[in-house]
Amino acid sequence: MPSFAGDLLDPAQSHGDVLVQIAGERAGDVTDAVERLLGVATGWRVRWRVEGFRADNRVEDGHGLARNPFHFTEGFGNPAGERETAERALVRDGQGEPDWAVGGSYQVVRIIRFATELWDKDSVHEQERIIGRRRDGRWLDGAPTDEQPNFAADPKGRLTPLDSHVRLAAPDRRNPPPLVRRSYSYDRGDGDTGLVFSCFQRDLAQGFEAVQKRLEGEAMAKYLLTTGGGYFFVPPPGDAWLDAVASA
Ligand code: HEM
Numbered sequence: 001m002p003s004f005a006g007d008l009l010d011p012a013q014s015h016g017d018v019l020v021q022i023a024g025e026r027a028g029d030v031t032d033a034v035e036r037l038l039g040v041a042t043g044w045r046v047r048w049r050v051e052g053f054r055a056d057n058r059v060e061d062g063h064g065l066a067r068n069p070f071h072f073t074e075g076f077g078n079p080a081g082e083r084e085t086a087e088r089a090l091v092r093d094g095q096g097e098p099d100w101a102v103g104g105s106y107q108v109v110r111i112i113r114f115a116t117e118l119w120d121k122d123s124v125h126e127q128e129r130i131i132g133r134r135r136d137g138r139w140l141d142g143a144p145t146d147e148q149p150n151f152a153a154d155p156k157g158r159l160t161p162l163d164s165h166v167r168l169a170a171p172d173r174r175n176p177p178p179l180v181r182r183s184y185s186y187d188r189g190d191g192d193t194g195l196v197f198s199c200f201q202r203d204l205a206q207g208f209e210a211v212q213k214r215l216e217g218e219a220m221a222k223y224l225l226t227t228g229g230g231y232f233f234v235p236p237p238g239d240a241w242l243d244a245v246a247s248a
Contacts, residue, residue, distance in 0.1 A: 001108070001231045005216045006224065013111060013228030016047040021198075027053075048228060050111060052184025052196040061146060069185045069193050070119055070127070076137045076145055077170060078180050088178040088207070089200040091236075100244035103236030105200040108208040110229040111186070114194035119223050130219045132164030140164075148173045163219045169211050179207035197229075204231065 003009050020037065024030040038046070054066035056073070062080030067073050079085045089105045091097050119127065128134050139149040141159045151167060154160055160167050170176050179201040187193040201207025215221070235241045 001110075001229060004212050004226070006221055007226040009229075010227050013048040013050075015230040016232075018044075019107065019109065019230065019232040050186055050188075050196055050228075052186050054184055064182065066183075066185075068183070068195060069116060069187065070114060071124075072127075072131055072133070072135050073137050074181070074183065076133070077166065077176065078182075079176075085180050088176075089180045089202060091202045095202065098244070098248075100241040101233070101236070104241070105202065105234045106204050106207070107232045107234050108197075108199050108201070108204070108229070109232065110195075110197040110226050112195045112197050113192060113225045113227055115223040115225075116193055117191065129161050130164060132160045132166035161219065163217055165215070165218055165220050168214045168218050171214070177207065177211045178202065179211065194224075200234070 001009075001015065022030050022033050022037070024033065055069075056065070056067040058065050063075045063078055065073050065075040079088060091101050091104050091106075093102050122130075124135065128140065133139060137145040139145075139147075139160070141149050141154060143149045149160060151160060151171065151173065156162075157164075157167070162168075179199045181197070181199045183198050184196040185193070186196050199208055
């Protein structure tokens, strides 16, 4: 993963050969699975690990939602159905990737530390103008959560500021960015709290990188410090890819 404007990547928390993500509904089950894996993965060195959680984790109208530590609900901008999710996230035939990679996905993980103390000094109104949505997901121009805002009718950003997160992340409401987000919150104590941002896409340049570059001048940038993470490839289901890779 390259370093983007404002990143301060700690090599001890970045990159790696293999990413293992273990998720579950109960923290105890996840810890047990991690212990079991470490028990059998002898000879492997753990480069870095981070524990995440999704507060108020739920599904509403097909959207996986969770509340982040900055009091906003995330997940509304993701596609609701399986077809659209696959369309954005999975490598397709004919896109220039080897056959074995079709049906797999590029995963981007970013450990983003958030200046929560500074953020909490801002009023809710200011925070909502920085994100470009209300805390509960409604749009600043009054559009309901499940409808599209009318950015074209607000060219100067009077209602939804031009440097707000959603306006820069997805300016063209008819062509949403081709990525699917699924992030976790983390809290390592001593104010080291933030997001284990995670997203999946079929193409890194069109997905994460295009959005990340647009977000460079966002109003939220001064609260964020990306300290780690990496780019990984999630192979397609099944193990046919293993034979293909082994014989390549
Ligand atoms: C700590 C850092 C971040 C926070 C607190 C944050 C928070 C949010 C919130 C509250 C929303 C609105 C609700 C939703 O649609 O999920 C949102 C939307 C979005 N975010 Fe982030 N985000 C962060 C980092 C990122 C990064 C690094 C990217 C990608 C480079 C990104 C891409 C997006 C996209 C594509 C949307 C959907 C925009 C739309 O369709 O309206 N976010 N984010």
